[in-house]
Amino acid sequence: MVDLKERLSAAAVEQGFVLVGFASLRPLDRGRFFSDWLAGGRHGEMSYLALEPQRRLDPRFLDPRLRSVISLGYPYQAPPRPSRVSWREELRGRVAAYALGEDYHRYVLAKARRVGEVLNALRPRALTRAYVDTGPVFEREWALKASIGWIGKNTNLLNRRYGSYFFLAEIFTDVDFGADSPPYGAHCGRCRQCLELCPTGALEGSYVMDARLCISYLTIELRGPIPLPLRTKLGNWIFGCDICQEVCPWNSEAQSQPDERLTPYLPELLALDQAQFSKRFSRSAIKRAKRRGLLRNAAVALGNSGNPRAVAPLAACLEREPEPLVRAHAAWALGHLGGGVSRRTLERRRKSEPDPTVANEIALALARGSAPECEAV
Ligand code: SF4
Ligand code: SF4
Secondary structure (H helix, E strand, O other): OHHHHHHHHHHHHHOOOOEEEEEEOOOOOOHHHHHHHHHOOOOOOOHHHHOOHHHHHOHHHOOOOOOEEEEEEEEOOOOOOOOOOOHHHHOEOEEOHHHOOOOHHHHHHHHHHHHHHHHHHHOOOOOEEEEOOOOOOOHHHHHHHOOOOEEOOOOOEEEOOOEOOEEEEEEEEOOOOOOOOOOOOOOOOOOOHHHHHOOOOOEOOOOOEOHHHOHHHHHHHOOOOOOHHHHHHHOOEEEOOOHHHHOOHHHOOOOOOOOHHHOOEHHHHHOOOHHHHHHHHOOOHHHHHHHHHHHHHHHHHHHHHOOHHHHHHHHHHHHHOOOHHHHHHHHHHHHHHOOHHHHHHHHHHHHHOOOHHHHHHHHHHHHOOOOOOOOOO
């Protein structure tokens, strides 16, 4: 069995995985925690999380022949690296590092399946089912069981050598790999960096996240308007958020060069039509936000910039954008920026705006009279 594990580990490393662990399947003891978390509504609009709870807790619910899981960690293409330029000055958004390049669901899953094929070559009739965030699987819990890391206070899986900048993948199989490795052990200690620096207070201090407050949820999963009190807290994050990973001491060694794809120019994003959005993001994880979600986020970030040069693209958006959701957030952003040009744009649009939700945002924006002056240049 040791030899089988070694050969599978070597195959995983060959595919680029940096973490490999094995665990026998037992029902996870997270049922109570998970049902309480759901009952508290902390999953927001992600109703899919409530589906198939038994299968999440025990994959043998799907197939009773399964015996074990191989848990794998695949590094991000590049760890997060904020641009050196001031985003407010340059009107740059921020994209979470995991979304750099091709959609990880595609290529990491393909690599996990190749490891499964090696298992099939060594054990010809072995069952293998691979996942990369592609099914109802408690990925971090299985990684914990497979002793490749611990779950930190930021709710990510952490490894002492690799921090948290990696994707998790799993291969469930009917092969029995024998006794499990000793538990990994937690290494957060007294650190509270992630809890204290999360801009929205989404981390509750007891290894619990309220997804409804998390910028990743707000910018990717939430389909409707971003709640008003949270908009200023988004800063320039337009797809995901890396803050609670960036501030983690276990990620402090991570090195990468700044990549402009992680800091896109906001006025350009706000002007993308559907065809341009599809062309640019069809192979990227960013497509999950859909055009209307990404442009909504770009409008909020432009509003948060405090830069007078954000007024012109927002005004053009309010006049011409077909999606009411995006127009509504452009109206908010103009109100937040304030100034005469913003006000005149909002007043003009108020007379012709056909959508009641946008009209309401315009009225709210105009009512916000104390915003800082911000004349377009
Ligand atoms: S991803 Fe951002 S908003 Fe979400 S918990 Fe981490 S720091 Fe907070
Ligand atoms: S920032 Fe500190 S508390 Fe948060 S996950 Fe990292 S080590 Fe743990």
